[in-house]
Amino acid sequence: MPNKDTYEVILEVAINLFSKKGYNSVTIKEIANEAQVSEMTVFRHFNNKLNLFNKSFAEYVYIPKFKEFFENDLTYNLKDDLLKISQLYQETMENNKKIILMELKNDELITNPQSPLDTFPLKLKEKLVNYFLTMQKKGLIKQERDLEALTINFLSTNFGLFFNINCLPEMLKEVSLEDCIKDYIDSLIES
Amino acid sequence: MPNKDTYEVILEVAINLFSKKGYNSVTIKEIANEAQVSEMTVFRHFNNKLNLFNKSFAEYVYIPKFKEFFENDLTYNLKDDLLKISQLYQETMENNKKIILMELKNDELITNPQSPLDTFPLKLKEKLVNYFLTMQKKGLIKQERDLEALTINFLSTNFGLFFNINCLPEMLKEVSLEDCIKDYIDSLIES
DNA sequence: TATGTTAGTTAGTAACAACTAACATTTTGT
DNA sequence: ACAAAATGTTAGTTGTTACTAACTAACATA
Known part of the structure; x- marks a missing residue:
């Protein structure tokens, strides 16, 4: 189901917004809009918001x-x-x-x-x-x-x-x- | 209407919670509970959430x-x-x-x-x-x-x-x- | 006793956000 | 051109939260 590209785009947008505003101040809708994707697509790729957060967080490029x-x-x-x-x-x-x-x-x-x-x-x-x-x-x-x-x-x-x-x-x-x-x-x- | 004591208690609790969790992650209910005060009392003292935030923020002890x-x-x-x-x-x-x-x-x-x-x-x-x-x-x-x-x-x-x-x-x-x-x-x- | 102040209680509204489901449409690979 | 995969659309459910309104209780003071 997942397309690597949109997955990455959503992740990037999510990191951006979470880091700017904090988890609870960001809505899935906002992420979807900024990623130019429908809300559903976000859920299809990440199931739920918390999982999206954790996936973003795991992006840390280790040292x-x-x-x-x-x-x-x-x-x-x-x-x-x-x-x-x-x-x-x-x-x-x-x-x-x-x-x-x-x-x-x-x-x-x-x-x-x-x-x-x-x-x-x-x-x-x-x-x-x-x-x-x-x-x-x-x-x-x-x-x-x-x-x-x-x-x-x-x-x-x-x-x-x-x-x-x-x-x-x-x-x-x-x-x-x-x-x-x-x-x-x-x-x-x-x- | 306001009593200075409860006002201060609410402010203190608010600063605590806002600094720990961020504005959108804190609910008035939470503040009220922790201040041992009813939700209504919070509103009577501060009218709305944003005002409470600003009042907290103004507490900065300048240099x-x-x-x-x-x-x-x-x-x-x-x-x-x-x-x-x-x-x-x-x-x-x-x-x-x-x-x-x-x-x-x-x-x-x-x-x-x-x-x-x-x-x-x-x-x-x-x-x-x-x-x-x-x-x-x-x-x-x-x-x-x-x-x-x-x-x-x-x-x-x-x-x-x-x-x-x-x-x-x-x-x-x-x-x-x-x-x-x-x-x-x-x-x-x-x- | 009467009155004003302060706070509690309860019920409710309006908006919004996370999430689901069903179906339609587009894109892609072959 | 066809089928499968990916995405869009729409409508709705559920839960939460800021905020209001109406009423009540405690208490201090004059």
Whole structure:
């Protein structure tokens, strides 16, 4: 019964609307209209609204890039690595922006104990702490530095930048995201 | 007609629910029940749902503390000032947490062109840039440093920390918010 | 005692949204 | 050109929700 194309169109529209307005503020009719499809077609493809939501939510593009990077592409030059990680982070967040918003707006609906939005930063944190530990052993990070705090701050800054760019674009009018990241990493390295 | 007490109780419950579940997911019945009041009482006090939402939203405790601090309490010791500002920031965000969540979840409802969640960081940014400029002139910040980027990073880190503490408490299990802030500011100062 | 204020109760309306069913129409592959 | 698959249309059911109206009960105060 299903046609892959219309299925995808409906999913895309659904993600868009759910992330913009939240689950309960979106109607099937609205989704159908925007997807240029009849209401019935939506039901035929997804059975019910909640299932549509879950299917949208499962669209999260998981983070294989990070795994690969930490396994193969580290240079162990602090500046280069951190820059690359920041870029990867911003990319990943950008790609999954809508899903992330969807989770923020509908957290009560997400029963999955380990949703990707939660596990992603935690896994990344683990990898970063390990990386910093290696660098500390190599003498490239001061011995007295608290690596947990350093990691959390690194992730927090990156998240904060992502948030500000998307929710407060006025803030980043005079300076680009890239400049901010460079500034932050430069100041990190000097200590 | 209105009794100040029940009015406040209803408002408080409403803020709670709106911030947790979003406008359209909350019913008047629900609010009434949780406030231990009949549905009618809610309507008598607030006329309609949207008005209740707006009244809740207006509860935002604006930032007079910051104004005062920047006018009177600056020490012009970079470390002390930044620590204090971070503390004030976290306090303000904590106090207005629910309202902030309310805005995030219902941004489409907020027609007000200049909502406090938007203006607060922008005003703070202005003040911070000015402060950093003064400090740069005093020679306490390197001449080549981009102050816009520095400010945005400072705010982003603080926001990121606030977000992580509230939405990803697991992240901050082994290290306290205060430790992270100290670590961040220490590393800022060394550059 | 009388009166006004505040809140509860009950019943009901109007609108809307999720979802179903039956049938008609278009599109697609062969 | 034909059959099957995909989509549209229409009408209706069911449940929910914002909101109204009319009436009642408790209580404070003058």
